[in-house]
Amino acid sequence: MTSDLPVLLAAVSILSALHLALQAKRVGWSRMKHKIMPPTVTGPPEFERTFRAHQNSVEMYSVFLVVLWISGIFCSEVLASLGGLLYVVGREMYFTGYIRESKKRLPGFYLALCALLFLTVTATIGIIQAFLNKYLNTRLL
Amino acid sequence: MTSDLPVLLAAVSILSALHLALQAKRVGWSRMKHKIMPPTVTGPPEFERTFRAHQNSVEMYSVFLVVLWISGIFCSEVLASLGGLLYVVGREMYFTGYIRESKKRLPGFYLALCALLFLTVTATIGIIQAFLNKYLNTRLL
Amino acid sequence: MTSDLPVLLAAVSILSALHLALQAKRVGWSRMKHKIMPPTVTGPPEFERTFRAHQNSVEMYSVFLVVLWISGIFCSEVLASLGGLLYVVGREMYFTGYIRESKKRLPGFYLALCALLFLTVTATIGIIQAFLNKYLNTRLL
Numbered sequence: 001m002t003s004d005l006p007v008l009l010a011a012v013s014i015l016s017a018l019h020l021a022l023q024a025k026r027v028g029w030s031r032m033k034h035k036i037m038p039p040t041v042t043g044p045p046e047f048e049r050t051f052r053a054h055q056n057s058v059e060m061y062s063v064f065l066v067v068l069w070i071s072g073i074f075c076s077e078v079l080a081s082l083g084g085l086l087y088v089v090g091r092e093m094y095f096t097g098y099i100r101e102s103k104k105r106l107p108g109f110y111l112a113l114c115a116l117l118f119l120t121v122t123a124t125i126g127i128i129q130a131f132l133n134k135y136l137n138t139r140l141l
Numbered sequence: 142m143t144s145d146l147p148v149l150l151a152a153v154s155i156l157s158a159l160h161l162a163l164q165a166k167r168v169g170w171s172r173m174k175h176k177i178m179p180p181t182v183t184g185p186p187e188f189e190r191t192f193r194a195h196q197n198s199v200e201m202y203s204v205f206l207v208v209l210w211i212s213g214i215f216c217s218e219v220l221a222s223l224g225g226l227l228y229v230v231g232r233e234m235y236f237t238g239y240i241r242e243s244k245k246r247l248p249g250f251y252l253a254l255c256a257l258l259f260l261t262v263t264a265t266i267g268i269i270q271a272f273l274n275k276y277l278n279t280r281l282l
Numbered sequence: 283m284t285s286d287l288p289v290l291l292a293a294v295s296i297l298s299a300l301h302l303a304l305q306a307k308r309v310g311w312s313r314m315k316h317k318i319m320p321p322t323v324t325g326p327p328e329f330e331r332t333f334r335a336h337q338n339s340v341e342m343y344s345v346f347l348v349v350l351w352i353s354g355i356f357c358s359e360v361l362a363s364l365g366g367l368l369y370v371v372g373r374e375m376y377f378t379g380y381i382r383e384s385k386k387r388l389p390g391f392y393l394a395l396c397a398l399l400f401l402t403v404t405a406t407i408g409i410i411q412a413f414l415n416k417y418l419n420t421r422l423l
Binding site (some may be wrong): 004005007010011013014016017018020021024037038039041054055058061062065 | 284327330331333335336340341342344345348349352355356380384387398402405406409411413415417
């Protein structure tokens, strides 16, 4: 029964969700380090960079989930899961880089962006194939 | 195999995700225009309106995805996809309006809200029907 | 046809989405009460706590949806739905507590965190079982 479930997509999704929760935790640790109590979100530059690094991950996370799952279901689960892993690595580089210096967020940002582009392209190919197959009863390849 | 996949829901989801990513890009362009480097999120009113317009879209996006997919799977894929398109149009009007003037965000806001209400109502009808069907072995209509 | 659909997960998801939308509405009411027009997000402490309470719910919501659905699909729909209800109750306690005083957000925060941990553990068990079943043709239990 469970043998058809997209287990790799699920595993990458859980990993990415835990990674996002960990980033929230790191903002909490930064609050303690710099003695900044909620609801304050301003403070020393290091705290503000940590806070914004997490916020940026939140802003992109839903976009990531959408392209991850559509790419995985409509195109290839293995390719999408690899793209998803790459995205998580990019977000981690972004976060640790951003905390040290604003400019150091960029390598991770571009890696995550590449992963998103890859997932978007494969998701779009999968949708076109499924559309042709379902509504026009034809195939791309 | 892929002929049963909800391709219209997937297409609208990808479109809405790209639209959200585009809004993040416009915040980046506004940063460059007004020379506001991350992690700063305050500045001239136009920048702050652009920043908040994107944030508001992020805040609503997960709610949108939930009602879009449940409406599409439990009620009607075609109706949900049309509701989803309407939502994206509303968010675009919201964003471009908000950048010019705070009050000009309202027409797009209300259009997106109508789309959300429509998706919520159809999703709820679909859930009630599926619940009656699955657990009480009966039908609404 | 619709008798296999995860109707409990869908119902809890709609409930949680409406709860998140209600929190956005309460921020709007707090804006009116304290006469703080968008795009401003600073003001009296009560408004800032209300604003941050909603933001925190947004930050965690995607994480919640991921573990809710994977737990429900890969492990047990009933258990996951109960965990999801607990999460919504925790977020409501968090929100109403936070508005009154920063420290009063904590009981709801810990309840929601327990629900998230429960969903994460059951989701992980479900993924491991499905992985063993799908790729190694064996079972955990």
